[in-house]
């Protein structure tokens with residue numbers, strides 16, 4: 001382009017910048033800002049070792065091979081998620097069994113300070129301490145997207161997640177889904193506040209045992225590589241909220257989120273949108289503990305913990321050609337590493 005547009009000029013940095021700004025920058029290409037998300041410590045370690053090994057080609061290649069193995073493991077985790085997401089959008093998996101795939105995550109609290117107003121830019125109000133609302137979203141791929149927010153006085157833990165899951169299952173049932181014939185796959189990051197906790201595992205196990213679900217999975221992505229489509233939606237929501245200058249109380253925040261979801265280009269595959277303000281949460285954690293205090297999964301959190309948990313009734317496992325088992329645990333979904 002530089003040669004064809006400016007044939008008489010020599011190729012210089014100045015000419016390159018002129019062509020870049022006139023034809024590419026902003027209009028065609030955008031340089032992405034540095035990500036706010038925490039980097040994977042394993043990747044950071046490999047990157048720095050490779051940098052230090054620049055003088056030794058063989059050692060550098062060996063280190064790059066190790067890094068590649070790590071990246072291929074996280075990629076396989078993601079492929080597992082993408083497969084389940086596609087099956088949920090289609091309604092059935094490759095074997096024709098009904099599937100729903102959910103992903104659950106919480107948004108950065110700093111964007112939810114209440115109240116929000118141009119008046120607060122005044123110097124006298126600069127030190128005003130404002131409470132932050134908490135927002136958790138659940139996307140049921142191909143079906144619905146639900147946003148729940150609450151004030152900080154409500155504890156956000158396993159009971160909070162279970163309350164939201166129970167509500168989403170209830171709404172799906174009201175929409176005509178007979179969840180008894182569905183396989184439910186619940187995805188998220190490795191945070192125990194969200195899905196990776198014994199209480200959530202007990203809740204799904206209870207749903208399966210009582211035949212409310214045919215089968216259930218908890219699947220988490222590798223720590224540091226858990227950034228996904230739900231975070232992309234949070235980023236869009238954050239940008240939209242930044243344009244709303246006057247939001248004085250939680251109900252106005254709710255209306256802003258409703259306006260955000262009214263845009264059809266946001267999550268076009270999920271036509272049902274829920275925005276709920278949660279005022280109370282049942283104590284699911286204690287209730288589940290009372291009912292099943294002797295049953296719990298050891299080592300659900302921390303490094304080396306499994307990424308995939310499957311809950312299935314023993315009788316169904318037999319009819320599906322599996323062994324007589326109710327719980328399967330895998331380190332990574334597609335490899336089945338560390339099967340217990």
Ligand SMILES: [Zn+2]
Pocket residue numbers: 040041042043044070074224225
């Ligand atoms: Zn990594």
